[in-house]
Structures are given as C-alpha cells and as structure tokens.
Amino acid sequence: MSIIDFLRASLLQGAVSYSAPLLTAAMGELLLERCGMLDVSLEGKMALGASIGFLVYYFTGQVLLGLAASMIIGAIIGIAFGYIAVYLKGNQIITGMGFLILSTGLASLIYRLTIGIRNVAPEVKTLDNIKLPLLGKIPYLGQVFFTQPALAYFAYLLVPIMIFVLYKTPLGLHIRACGESPRALDTLGVNVFKIRLWVSAVSGGLIALGGAYLPMVLTATYEDGMIAGRGWLVLQLVIFGRYLPTAVLLGSLFFGYLESLKFSLILLVPQLPPQLFLMLPYLCAMIVLVFSQKTYRPESLLKPYYREKKN
Amino acid sequence: MSNDISRIKYSEGILREENPRVLMQSINKRFGEVQALDNASLSLEKGEVHALLGENGAGKTTLMNILSGLYVADSGEVAIDGRKVDIHRPKDAADHGIGMVHQHFELISNFTALENIILAAEGGRLVIDMDSKHKELEELMPRFGLHVDLDANVRDLSVGVQQKVEIIKALYRGVSILILDEPTTMLTPQEADSLFSVISSFTKQGLTVILITHKIKEVLKVSNRITVMRHGKCVRTVRTSEASEKLLVEIMMGEKSSYKGFSISEKPKTNKIKSETMLLVEGLTIGEPKQPSLVENVSLKVQNGEIVGLVGVCGNGQMEVAEAIYGVRKPNMGKIAICGKEITGGSVIESLRAGAFLIPEDRIHQGILPNLSLSETLILGPHNFLFKHSLMLNFKRIYELGRQAIEDYQIKAPNERADTCLLSGGNIQKLIIARAFLFSSITDLNLLIAFNPTNGLDVMSAQFVHDRLLEIGSSGAGVLLISEDLDESMLLCNRIYVFFKGRVVGELAHADFDPYVMGAMMTGGEPND
C-alpha cells in the first residue's frame, strides 16, 4: 500500500462522480441557508427525488423526464416547507423533521405501491460517462475530471452559476440580504416573503435532483435507505464550506473521495472489519464539524420574519 | 373625507394657502390591548425640520412607521402635497419620496457600505455594475456634506458613520421626506452637532426632515416646529421660536405626574461595613485574538454607598470590564476584588456569591424567562441561595415571593403565575429590580451592576428605576452604572470614569461633570470650548 494507491485515476474519477450528488444538493441548501432558512429534511428530499426520478425514468424510458419529475417533486415539498416557515412563521427545525419523515416514507411507499412485489428489483440503464472532446484527452486529468456523466458536469456548472447569481446580480444581493436582515430589505420595499418562497422551491428542486443522481448514475436501482446519510452530510458541508460555493465544492470532492476510497480500503485491508471503513465518512464529517463551529453564519438564519414587531 | 384641507385647522394662526407636504389625519392604531395611536393628526411643511417630541411610548415611532409603510393604520388618512395616498407597504412610501432612518439601524453588518446603500435600488439590469455605482455615490455624498468609506464592512464602522450610511441610503433613493428616529441616542455630543449641521443643509435643499426625539434640548436647537405627542395623541404643535423648555415639559407631561414614592416591605439589608471598598479593579487587561486591546490596564474603584458611572461610546471597553467583574469574561491580566475577596477570572456563580448582581442591558433577551411564570423569573439568580439545601423547589414560597413583588412594585400583571412574556417593558424592568432587592434580602448585595437600566422606559418607570438605584446605593452597596445616556449618568453618579479605546481616559467627580468635556474624552479628542 503506497501513496499511489490513494491517487489512482479511477479512484479520483469515482471521487468526482460520487461528489456530484453531494454538490448538487449542497448548492440547493446553500441557496436556502443564504436566504435565512434551514431545511433538515434534506435526507428525505433526496430520497424522494431518487424514488420519483427512478420511477418516471423506469416507466417512460426518458432520462430527462425522470430528472424533471424529481425536480418538480422537490420543488413542491420545498414550497410547502417554505410556506409554513415564511408565511406561518413555523419553527423550521420541527417542521423540517416532519417533512423528513414524510418524504422518506413517501419515497419508499410510492415506490413499493407502484412497483409492487417482484423477484428481481427493476433496473434502469445508468447514464454513461461522456468524454469531453479535447479536455477528455488530457492524461490523468482527462479521465478524472472530463470523463463523467452529464449530471456531474451539470453539478459542477452549478458552482459558477451560483457564484454569479449570488454575488453579481441584484437578485443575489437580495437573497443574501434576506439571510442577513430581512427587515432591512423589507423596509426598502422588496417582498421578502416571495423571495424566500421561490428560493425554497428552487432549492428543493436541486436537492431532489441530487438524490435522483444516485439511482440514475450510480446504482441503477432504487433501495430504501440508499441515501445513507448524504443528506445530513450536505447540511454539514454547507457549514464547513462557510457558505461559499467554492469551499463547498472542495468539501464535496473530499467526501466523494472518502466514499470512493472506502471500498478500496475494505479490499486492501481485509484484516479489519469492513464496517470500520464504512463508518469513515461519518467519522470524518464529525471531526471536521468540530473544528468549524466558529464560522460565519447568515445572521437571520432560522429566524422567521415578522413585519409588525411589537416586543 | 374631502380633499379640501383649507378647512382643517392646524396650529393656531398658521393657515397656509399651499398644501402641506404631508398631512396625516385622524390616525388610529391598536396593538392588542394597547391603543398606540389615538386620533393622531400631523401636518408637515416643505423644507422644515419638524420635531416629534414625546416620552417613550407616546406613539411617535408608531406614527412615523405608518407614514413610512412599515405599519398599516387601523383608520385615518394620509395626504401628500394635497393628494390622498394609500401607503400599505414600505415600497409605497418609497415611491412617494418618504424614507426613514430607524433608531436601530436597518443595515446589514456583513455587507459593505456600498452594498447597503444600493440594496433594492440597483437599477434593472441583470448584473450590478459596482464601479459605476461607486462613482455615482462619490459624487452624491459631498453634495450633502457626508462622507463614508464605501468599501468598508458596516460591522467595522462606528455608530456615527453607520448612521451616515443610513442617511446616504435614503438620499440615494431620492428621498424628499426624511424621518430620523431618535438619531442622537448613540452619538457623542460632537457627533450630534455634526448631524444637526447636516440636517440644516438638507432643508436648504428643500427636503422635509422629521426628527423623532424625547430630548427637549435638541429640539430647541435644531427644529422649526415642534409637535408634542402624549398617549398616542398629537397634543399640540408650536413654532420653535415661540417655545421654551418649560413650556414643552408642561405639554409633554400634561397633568401633574401621579408618581409617588413606593414603600417596599423588605428593605435591602444594611451592609455591615466589612470593607470600605466594594469593588476594586487593578490593571485589568482583556484581549481576544482578533481584538487584542478590548480593555487595557483599567483600574477603578467603587466605595461603600457610591454610584460610579462607566461612560463612553458603545464598544470602548465598558461592557467588557463589567463582563469581567460579573464572571462572564476572563481577563488576561489584572485583579478584581469585591469587598476584598478576589474573584479574578472566576465564573458567574462566584461573582454572585461574592455579592455582585447584574441588571442586564437587554432585559428581554438577557433577563427574563418568557414562557415561565413571572415568579420563576423573579427568582432567577437568587435561586442559587433560596434552595441551597433542598432538591425540590418550594413553589409555595416562589409564588409567595411573586405576589409580594407584584404588590410592592406595583407590577401590572394578571397574577404571580402569569407568563413573563405578557409583561410590558417597564413592568419587566420592575420585576428585575425586584429581583435585585430579593437577592439583597437573602444574601449580601455588595455590588450592583446596572447596564442601561432605563433604556426604552417611559419617564415614570425611569424615575422609579433611578430611585431604586439611589436606594441601593444609600443602603451601603456599591453601584456600577454603565449607561449610554450621559444625562442619566450625570444625574445619578458620584463619580464617572470615561472610557476610550479600552482605557480609562478620565475620572471625574460630580462637581466636575461636563458633557462636552466627557464627549471629547469619549472620542479621544481634546475638550474644545
């Protein structure tokens, strides 16, 4: 076992691929948290996105329909959550937990009611890797970064788009202002409630899309529990990424790498129980979290906005 | 209601032919049980500085919040330049050229000054052109005699500069009716003067400025006309040239105040003279990695029966000194002793045991238990001494204490089991004062630290608090008063330490109190005359 084993091109290629669902969902949650809301039901939204996306793809054969369906269902849940958090001023953590269980349950229930009982689990054809014309030919890097499924390219494109929107457009300024001080924005005549609701919808769509990535690219089937904590991981990613898209990208790559690595480690070190390596991403997440507590956070995170505040 | 406003009488003998800039007619606003505005009417002329004068709770801010669209009136009408307008949201007000600078700034501390100023006024393009905005503002600011560093983070700016950012924000939007809510609360006397000269230059350019304040001296200095508000009504409007301090106080207070002294059933224990010096601080130094000189080599003393003030612009170290004394913050160096007992670097419970007690700055967020009964809020702090030897609470005793406090301090509450959040601000402060007295009756109260104790209180409640502080001082305990209200400090204190950039830059005895001298010290300058 040498350093080369840790840097094999296929390992890193897998890392980039595994990081894409994390990144997509993380961009959605980043947008949401920058706007002042926090959704703990990520895990459930991703499950629902995976389930619905898989089902639609399975029955229609159209990848794009499946992806669209998962985004729509994510947006719907996002709007429901957003409405309760913004207009009804409900507690976001408690409401989020309810949606978590609802989405997780629905993901499984809808799948089972639709598929019924079968001997062999239904499968779809996973997305192929697309090798980019010029860039794909670069040795090593070409394989790692530029031979990926289309959804992965999309995930990475999201980063510059997010940066552009958040920092260079008036909309982005308003979204960030919503997260810092909605009252300041409201006194200037901007409809804070509408912004938060729309962001909720878009964010929900992106998160569900992240979930759909898993059956469509990685496993070809849907299984209960396939999200395996990625949703929770994304929540932490946004925090240790200090709410900056670029840092979140690096974080996703890191955890994608860990995921890619753990299978190799299980094979390389058969003396140790495999569960130890399976625990690795979660343990790492915890350790990184411990050291990123004092970071920046949008000032109005989790606080509902009341326009007429008396005491 | 007809638009023929020439029929409306406003202010003796001042009947104009042109329409007033702003006319607010018969505005009513109720919040739950409280009638905040009761048939209030106000008229404003173009190019004037109009002061809205009244004590805390009179309705001044509420009335202006309605004009600026933050609140919606229950009934009544607003007319601008003679035409009736419907203002339901801040945007409507902005469209009519109305802008408000609130008492607590609506700035985003993590944004730069520039981002705050252009927020929601970026122009309709897809991309924000920061450079052109920068240029625009560099041209705008000198026109009004203002200047700020556009690229600085607002959190790094001083309060006076932040206020300028707020004003520029309004000007950038072409505001023609500017409302300033208690603008001088956190300014030094010099900064306040600078603000007033800026206001004068505004009116010369045709802006109408409304100044919400409770400070009579200010009003006489800077305004053209004054409207006095009381209990939600606009009682009277006078020309400043015809007004005097005495007249304004009379109008503000109305009937003779019904405040009488209170008698308390449990007087604070007379302090057995254990030592002369209640509080001794020597060489206190506090620093953090990012802020190395929060407090630098501060030494101070509070004697038996003294009320000592720590005065300075917010953020110059007074708060950190108090935190170190109370055990909330650990100093890097120095010594703190209460009645001779050293407590440097100790925890809150150790300070409590040494006889220190705190009246916190933010009474709601730091002082009460909103969803517990007010009796349980009352014992928070004293609980360390009330139930020292038992595992279970004695609710009978707790509610008994609550009843006693309601009676002694005339706290307006349904009963002793009511949720604390139902109390009004003034009553909450009474509860907290009751708590301090409870503390002193069950253990030694050696040092009372009071932090902006009358913030946001009406005159009667503020007077009550002042009386209680004096009472505690006269019982032998020492009182450390940290207040942003210079007048209050000068009224109550025997001695004042002036803070600037973490150091004590001056110590004055009562006889030498001078607001301008202290104002100069607070900003590191030489006192000018």
Add this chain to the structure above:
Amino acid sequence: MISINKIKLSIKNWINTKFLQKNRLISGLNGFGIYLAAVIVALIINSSFIAWAGGNIISSYETMIQVSLGSAAGLGQTLNKCTPLLLAGIAVAVGNRGRVSNIGSDGQIYMGAIFATGTGLLLVPLNMPIYVLSPLVLLASIIGGAFWCGIPGVLKARFGTSELFTTIMLLFMANFITDYFASGPWRAPEVPDSISRPIATSGFLPKFFGGAHVGIIIAIVVAIAIYFLIEKSVLGYKIRTMGDNPDAAKLAGINIPLYQFGLLALSGAIAGLAGGIEIAGLDHRLMTGLSPSYGLMAVLVASLGKNKPIGVIISAFLFAILMVGSDSLQRSINLPSSAVMVFQAVVYLSILLARTIREQ
C-alpha cells in the same frame, strides 16, 4: 391543612392563567375547530394511500383499531411498541426542554442494545434463574446510551458543536457497529443474517397479559420520574431556564456547557434504556433493524406531546397504534411497511400546522 377557600383560590388562579389571559377562552374554542380540521385532513390523506394499496378504507381503519386495541394479544403488541417510542420520546423531550436536540437517539438505542446484549451474553455461562439479572442488563444499556450521547455532549460543551449533527453521525456509526457485532463475534451460527445469539434468560423481562412485557411499566415510571425532575426539582428549574433563555440562565450563574453535557447524557441514558428493554423484553437478540427508526419517530412524538411527559405518553400510544395497525394492513392488503412513516408524518404535520395557525 387544605381548606375549601384554598381550593377555590387555586381553581380560580388556574382558570385565570389558562383562559382569561389574552382571550384564551375564545381561542380555546377556535382551537378545537382547527384541530378537528387537522385530524380530518390527516384521515383523508392517509385513507388515500390505503385506497391506492387496494384496500377498503372503512374496513381498513376497523382492522387497525381492532388489531391494535381489540384483543389482549393486540393490546400487548401495541404496548410493546409503545415502550421504546415512549422512552425515546421522553429522551428527546427532556433534551428539548433544555434546548438540546437529540435527533439521533436511534444511535443511543442501538448502543444501549449493544451494551445490553454484551452483558446478556456474558451472563449466559452463569446459569442464573430467569429474570434475576435483568436489572444488570438494563443498567448496561443505560450506560451505553449515556456514553453514546455523552460524546456529542462533550463536543457541544467543549467546542459548541451542534448535537443535531453529531447525534446523527453517531447514529450511522452505531448502525455499522451493530452490524459488526451481530454478524461477527456475536453471530448466531444457525442464522445467515446479522442476528446475534440470544442473551441469557436471567436477563429477560417478565411478560404480563397479552404478551406485553413489563417494559411499558418501566417506561411509565421513567416518564413520571422525569416529570418530577423537570417540573418540580431545582435541577429541573435550571434545565428549564436553560431551555427558555440560555443567556438569562448563564447570567444567573448556571454553567451552561456542563448542563448541556449532563442533559445530553441523561437523554442518551433514557434512549439507551429503550434499546436495552427491546433486547431484554422483546427480541432477546441484537440485530440490525432492531429499531424501525423509533428515534426519528420520537422526535415527532416529543414535539406532538409538547415535550411534557403526559403529552409524550399519549402521542407515543397513538403512534404505537398506527404502527401495529399498519402492520396488520401489511398482512391483509399488502400495504407496504413504509406507510406507517407516512401516516405518522401526516398526522404530525397536520397537528403542527393547526398549532402554528393558532399561534398567529
């Protein structure tokens, strides 16, 4: 000496505070209407899933009630399911009172089960009579749960790390550790899955009517004890103040980090006990899937019950009925087992919505 006057005064006080503050009487009646609407909406939504599965709605609800409450065996099952829900619910609720969110209590349930199984397996060679050493097994589970939630407690106290995440991460890790023990060192040789050997019978819990084991009695005793702790004791007062306003509590001398750690450890201990009772009373073997997300359901149960023991007991019982009822529907109309999560979430969200609307 209790006099009539004193009773009258205290009833008057109670009416005063509950109903005559802020027109609470009026909103009390309005509230009933909103909750009724919430329950009806929940019923409609849940029924639609039953219909999708091909079942007759009325007879399905009949079956659910009949199976869960209509017979001794059914009631026994319901009580057995109610036990871990109740304990986990109390664990989460006690944390919520102090403003710590033990969302990953499933992890502590598993760790409690692991410690219980380990102790139980160790006792096998001793050959003691049945039920005698069960207190030891349960004690082990309490220690296991306290340990597993003590880690987030230390991290929170020392570094301020959010327990919301750490308890979840530890949950996933506990799953893997359970899998390791159940399919590895403790594996039952006759079974191909990751199920462990059974623990010693001396560690079992006795059963009473209908197959219910005494765990439910233990759970209710714990709920009552927690009630006295939180509402009536000095320690409970400090916890409540920490939950209501941590800043004010800190300024009153309460050592917040220490109490947060202690509270998390306590919460973990109670959840661990749930795991231990599952082992000692029900399954007698360690296995993955021991907890069908009792911990997550407990978050809903605690919140529905407003974090007070009596509310938690009622919510836990209600959710247990849903669980047993859905199980029976799985047999009769092939309703997938995940329906129970949907049912619970729908009920929860509707009532939460009703509450939120009322607070407008």
